[in-house]
Amino acid sequence: MAHVDVLVAGAGPVGLTAALELRRQGVTCRVVDRLPARLPYARAVGVQPRTLELWDRAGVVRDALDAAVPLRGQIACVNGADPVRMELVLPPEVPYGFAALPQNETERILDEHLRRHGTRVERGTELVSFSQDEGGVWSRLVLPSGDGEEVRSRFLVGCDGAHSAVRKGLGLAFEGGALPEEYMLADVEVDWDMPPGYGVRVLAHDAGGAEDVLVGIPLPGRSRYRLSMAAAPELRTRPGRDAGAVVHGLGGAAPGLHHVQAVLDRLAPGPATATRLRWSSVFRISHRIVDRYGSGRVFVAGDAAHIHPPTGAQGMNTGIQDAVNLAWKLALAVSGTAHPGLLDSYDAERRPVGAEVVGRTVRHAAGGGVQSDPEDPARLLLREAQLLVGYRGSPVTGPPEETAGPRSGDRAPDCGGLAGAIAAFPVRLFDLLRDAADHALLLYAPTTTALADFAEAVAAVRRATRGGAGVRAVTAGPRPPGGTPAFPVWADAAGEFRRVYAVRAPTGFLIRPDGYVGLRFGPDGTERCEEYFARILRP
Numbered sequence: 001m002a003h004v005d006v007l008v009a010g011a012g013p014v015g016l017t018a019a020l021e022l023r024r025q026g027v028t029c030r031v032v033d034r035l036p037a038r039l040p041y042a043r044a045v046g047v048q049p050r051t052l053e054l055w056d057r058a059g060v061v062r063d064a065l066d067a068a069v070p071l072r073g074q075i076a077c078v079n080g081a082d083p084v085r086m087e088l089v090l091p092p093e094v095p096y097g098f099a100a101l102p103q104n105e106t107e108r109i110l111d112e113h114l115r116r117h118g119t120r121v122e123r124g125t126e127l128v129s130f131s132q133d134e135g136g137v138w139s140r141l142v143l144p145s146g147d148g149e150e151v152r153s154r155f156l157v158g159c160d161g162a163h164s165a166v167r168k169g170l171g172l173a174f175e176g177g178a179l180p181e182e183y184m185l186a187d188v189e190v191d192w193d194m195p196p197g198y199g200v201r202v203l204a205h206d207a208g209g210a211e212d213v214l215v216g217i218p219l220p221g222r223s224r225y226r227l228s229m230a231a232a233p234e235l236r237t238r239p240g241r242d243a244g245a246v247v248h249g250l251g252g253a254a255p256g257l258h259h260v261q262a263v264l265d266r267l268a269p270g271p272a273t274a275t276r277l278r279w280s281s282v283f284r285i286s287h288r289i290v291d292r293y294g295s296g297r298v299f300v301a302g303d304a305a306h307i308h309p310p311t312g313a314q315g316m317n318t319g320i321q322d323a324v325n326l327a328w329k330l331a332l333a334v335s336g337t338a339h340p341g342l343l344d345s346y347d348a349e350r351r352p353v354g355a356e357v358v359g360r361t362v363r364h365a366a367g368g369g370v371q372s373d374p375e376d377p378a379r380l381l382l383r384e385a386q387l388l389v390g391y392r393g394s395p396v397t398g399p400p401e402e403t404a405g406p407r408s409g410d411r412a413p414d415c416g417g418l419a420g421a422i423a424a425f426p427v428r429l430f431d432l433l434r435d436a437a438d439h440a441l442l443l444y445a446p447t448t449t450a451l452a453d454f455a456e457a458v459a460a461v462r463r464a465t466r467g468g469a470g471v472r473a474v475t476a477g478p479r480p481p482g483g484t485p486a487f488p489v490w491a492d493a494a495g496e497f498r499r500v501y502a503v504r505a506p507t508g509f510l511i512r513p514d515g516y517v518g519l520r521f522g523p524d525g526t527e528r529c530e531e532y533f534a535r536i537l538r539p
Contacts, residue, residue, distance in 0.1 A: 004030045005334045007139055007153040009166055011035075011121040013044070013103065014302030014319035015159030016110035020058060021327030023117035025437045025513075027334050030151065031119060032141060034126035034160075038111070041279050042102035042187045042226045045217050046071070046313020050386035051320050052096035053414070056430055057515055063109045064101060069220050071098035072197035077269045079204055090385060093500050095414045095430060098385065100217055102187075102226075103316070127165055130156055132297050155330055156298045159323065162286070164304035170295050176288030176358070179309065179365065181211075182231040184255040186280040189223045190216065190264070192272035200225075202267040214267040227274075228283075228310075229263040231255075235282050255280040285309050287362045289354050293347040299326055306354035309365035312384045314357045321389065321514075322350050328513035331437075337466075337537050345396040353389055387411060391516060396535045398519035398528060405502025408519050412442075412511045415501070417494025421480040426493065429474075437513060438468035444497065445506040446476045448489060453506055453523035458487075460526050461510070464533035469510075 006022055008015045011033035019031045047068060055061040073087040088098050111121060124144035131138050137156040141149045158166020167174065194200055200216040215228040235253050257277045264272040289306045293299060302319025326346050332338035360383075375383070382388050392400040392409035400407040414430045433440055441461050445451045451473055461469050471487035476498065480491045492498055501507070510519040510532060519525075519532045 003152045004028050006155045008157045009127040010159035013106050013316050014323050017320045018157050018323035018327050020114045025331035027331050032122045032125040036124040038107050040104050044103045044316035045100050045226050047099040047101050048317040048386045049096045051317045054324050060113050067105050068099040068101040070197050071100050074199040076201045083269050093415050137297050158300040158304045159302050162303045162307050167300050167304050173291040174288045178286040182236050183283045184229045184231045185283050186227045186260045187278040188274045189276040190225050190274050193270050231282050232259045287358050289358050293351050308358040308361040311361045311364040318357050324514045339536055349391045349394050398532050401520050406517050410517050412515050412517050413500050415496040417496045418490040419479050419493040432472050440511040441469050441471045442509040443473040444503045450506050456526040457529050460529045
């Protein structure tokens with residue numbers, strides 16, 4: 001019988017992220033996937049800026065950027081009107097833009113990084129049942145040979161997709177429904193007069209109100225696109241007899257190149273020819289979310305917890321954030337230092353996010369896409385980039401302050417222009433926070449002398465985290481002042497930190513391992529730091 005800290009079921013992007021984050025924090029884990037090999041398909045292809053930020057912290061982003069292509073905007077056309085171009089332009093302090101990366105490439109990159117931490121995916125190995133008790137989880141696996149294996153783990157994480165065995169084993173409700181439309185997906189090369197890096201979305205309605213749709217997302221390679229289209233009548237499948245069944249994902253007869261070309265002939269905003277069909281499938285869409293993200297020592301993430309229309313490329317990216325949120329909390333639980341209520345905050349923080357994404361993507365799917373949303377365009381773009389996800393009011397963050405700039409529960413933004421004492425080039429704040437597996441304590445003061453006012457708070461944080469929280473400080477001025485304290489200090493030479501974080505007076509920020517502000521406080525905030533960690537760590 002094998003023992004492990006965490007068993008992860010499912011080796012898609014969400015399961016691989018969960019395992020990688022756990023391994024980065026020293027947690028032993030096994031990752032099993034029932035498929036014998038990685039699927040070579042461009043399924044989920046949109047990578048949001050927030051996902052790239054999280055991959056930056058994990059040391060993954062460079063490989064992802066090398067393999068991806070930029071998404072610069074979208075060209076939309078409705079009922080034959082002149083095309084409208086929408087640019088995907090974010091504020092300058094956001095370090096990454098939107099990207100397109102085939103899911104099989106995302107999985108390859110995450111898998112390679114996981115292997116560097118000594119963990120390999122166990123392919124062709126299926127979780128068939130489990131039970132839990134007060135001390136852990138018993139899981140029954142079926143190996144590629146057909147033999148069974150019993151695994152004892154401290155925790156089980158189900159990242160095993162829309163038809164999750166873990167979700168079913170927990171008996172979680174998965175309420176929602178299915179969209180009546182069916183779609184074709186195709187990975188093809190398209191010869192047309194579209195600018196590189198721009199997605200294409202075309203909608204047309206006939207006299208009876210029926211909708212015809214074409215969505216193209218550019219992929220790495222010459223003129224390569226992942227196209228989504230209304231399914232040809234002869235390819236449509238019958239819904240399952242069981243009205244409660246989850247009908248979501250790929251299946252049915254594979255469309256041919258002639259099916260793709262017929263849609264291009266009807267809808268493309270100009271002459272278009274499809275060639276080199278790499279892969280195609282019919283896709284059905286449901287929208288559902290679980291009533292709980294876990295029970296006891298067993299949790300679900302990604303499509304196992306929420307499924308919805310792929311509008312705005314929200315699904316995979318939301319699941320990756322699920323995994324990062326859960327992993328640092330599991331790491332503390334495995335170490336025995338977590339507060340008994342810490343793991344409950346996974347559901348409290350992530351289920352509202354999942355519900356919002358499901359509701360928003362269903363509205364967009366029914367209303368003509370993201371561009372039909374009435375929200376302010378600049379704010380809508382930040383929301384689609386997942387840069388507005390936050391946890392104000394979470395049971396494990398401080399109460400949100402009435403102040404400008406990031407508050408307790410908000411994403412900790414990046415900024416540039418920081419000057420060190422030795423390096424002659426400016427650095428980014430995210431450079432200083434990279435690889436932080438524990439909380440990071442970030443201090444700002446106009447002068448180095450004023451940093452001494454945080455001495456008691458620094459001591460309290462170091463006591464609470466057993467010295468694990470790294471301390472970083474930023475001061476005003478063109479260069480780091482002399483006589484620095486016993487932690488690194490950078491100068492806010494370009495004034496970007498003061499602008500982005502809206503600080504003038506001495507201010508401290510406790511940055512969680514998932515890149516969110518756990519607490520914002522002043523020099524007199526020692527007691528607030530202690531209260532914060534009392535909600536996270538066991539006394």
